[in-house]
Structures are given as structure tokens and as C-alpha cells.
Amino acid sequence: MQPILFETKNNIAFLHLNRPEKFNSFNQEMALLFQKLLDECAADKNIRCVYLTGIGKAFSAGQDLGELVEENAPGFDKILSEHYNPIIQKIRNLPKPIVCAVNGVAAGAGANIALCCDIVLASTSASFIQAFSKIGLIPDSGGTYFLPRLIGFQKAAAIMMLGDKVNATEAEKIGMVYKSFPDEIFSEESIKIATTLSQMPTKALAFTKEALNNSLQNSLEQQLQLEDKLQYASAHTEDYNEGVQAFLQKRTPLFKGQ
Numbered sequence: 001m002q003p004i005l006f007e008t009k010n011n012i013a014f015l016h017l018n019r020p021e022k023f024n025s026f027n028q029e030m031a032l033l034f035q036k037l038l039d040e041c042a043a044d045k046n047i048r049c050v051y052l053t054g055i056g057k058a059f060s061a062g063q064d065l066g067e068l069v070e071e072n073a074p075g076f077d078k079i080l081s082e083h084y085n086p087i088i089q090k091i092r093n094l095p096k097p098i099v100c101a102v103n104g105v106a107a108g109a110g111a112n113i114a115l116c117c118d119i120v121l122a123s124t125s126a127s128f129i130q131a132f133s134k135i136g137l138i139p140d141s142g143g144t145y146f147l148p149r150l151i152g153f154q155k156a157a158a159i160m161m162l163g164d165k166v167n168a169t170e171a172e173k174i175g176m177v178y179k180s181f182p183d184e185i186f187s188e189e190s191i192k193i194a195t196t197l198s199q200m201p202t203k204a205l206a207f208t209k210e211a212l213n214n215s216l217q218n219s220l221e222q223q224l225q226l227e228d229k230l231q232y233a234s235a236h237t238e239d240y241n242e243g244v245q246a247f248l249q250k251r252t253p254l255f256k257g258q
Contacts, residue, residue: 003030005055006037011048011198011257012191013041020056025064026109028074031083038090048257049198050094051191052117053101059126062108065135084109084141088116092213095206097197101190102126102168102177112143115150118209119193120177122168123186128176130160149216151175201239202257207231 005016015037017024026034041047054060067073074082091098091113100117107129114120114128122128130147132139139147139160148156151174159166168180181189197205207230214226234240238258246253 002033003027004033004037008044008047010195011046012194013037013044013047013050015050015052017052017054017060019064020054020058022064022066023058023061023105024054024056024110025061026083027064027067028083031087035086035090038087038094041096042090042094045257048096048200048202049194050096050098051101051194052098052114053187053190054103056104058104058110059102059106059114060110061105062110062131080140084113087113088142091116092209095209096202097205097209099190099194099197101186102128103186105129107131108139109141109143112139112141112146115146115176116142119197121186121190121193122171122177122180123183124168124180125183126168126171126180128166128171129163131163133161133163145216147176199255201234201237201243201255203237203239204234207234 001018003017003019005014005018007014015034017030019025019027019030038050041050063079097118100114100120102114102120102122104123104125105127106114108131111128111130130139130143132143138144143160144156147160150156151159155174158164166174166176168177171177172180211223211226211230215223218226239253239255242255243253
């Protein structure tokens, strides 16, 4: 059984983490497959949005701890440098929006993979746990980078050090996720958002993502210069011309991602 199910439909790539008996925790096979699929999504021009979720009761419990005690188990240096860090970098560099639909518990690296995505949605039964301190570790997979920027330094420090569980309602309230939906409509509503993104000007969304990525370390002057560059590039896309013509003709634009 594949640890990640992959299919494309209506310009959306659907990635379903598929180790439900292990709460979709990551082992080496799953981590490397995830990287491969992200590369395929980046290269396929027909894919204009990525939708990531989990199968079963959990989104992902993070690292499969059972793998760590096996004979010839990989060390943490290898797990981070070859498994999780490349995943985070590929998600942030993917020139398309990625919607993360957190359907259940997201713990440890599973939580931080979710939080580095472009738009994070949560079902009401979902929860987020920075579980690292419970076993004597520090948050990894970009957690110490993204979480303070999402919710502030003080809350991030407390959640990481205390290992508190954050439910979906609280996660939405403090800005950890974009929106939460009741379980019974979660799949439908989260796919609607992915569908909307898949019909938008894909290159402009990629440039927006690039601008946001750089804003995390740029000075104001550097960011203004980058905006100039990316706006110029946006204005030379087919979708920009379509958007202007549609506005002038008072019709709905038909973007092609070009």
C-alpha cells in the first residue's frame, strides 16, 4: 500500500497521507515519496494547486518513532537533512499554492509541515501539538521559524515548551490556521478553496508566494524592489491580459495559469 495516495483532478493534485494505522506518521519511504510527488507537482503545468490531507483519524503524528529504534535506524541528522528539511523547502518553493486540510491531530513534524503550507484549514476535530518537549527534543521541520511568525513569539514559546494541545477553534482564533469547518462539511469546503485557487492566475500566485517568502527576511527597501520586479513579471503574463479584458468587458475571467 502506498504511504501517500496521489491523483490529479481539475488541475488539482490531491495528496493523501496514507498510513492510518500509524496515524500517518512519517518513515523514510513516506518522506522520500512526498518529496518526489512535490517535485512532480512543480513540474506539471496542468497542476495549478496542491491539496494535502490525511486518511483516517489523524493528519500526521510526525515522525514514526518505531523507525528510530530499528536496527540501522537513521540518525536525527539524516532524518532532518534528508527527510523533513527538503520537504519544507519544496513546499515553500513550490510555484503553486498548497492547501493543507488538517483532518485530525497534527503533531510534531506533522504539525509543522502543515503550518508551512500556504493556506491551512482545520476540521473542528483537528488539533495541533508541538509534542517535541514531551520526549526531550526541540521543534524541527521549520516549526521555530513559522509558528512565531504566525501567532507571535510569546504564544509560540509557550505552546512549544509546554506541549499544549491547540484545538481547531483556538488555532483559527490565534491565526495558526486560516479557517476551521465542522467535520461534516470539512472536505467539501476545503476542496472548494483549492478549486478556487486552481482557477486563479497561477503565475501571479507563485509570485505572491515568492514575495511572502522573501518578506520574512527582507528590509522594506529590498521588499519594495522585489515587488517591482514581480509586478513587472505578472504584468507580462497571459492571465494579466485576460483579467484586464474581463474587467473591461464586465465578465468573469478565464485564467489559464499562463
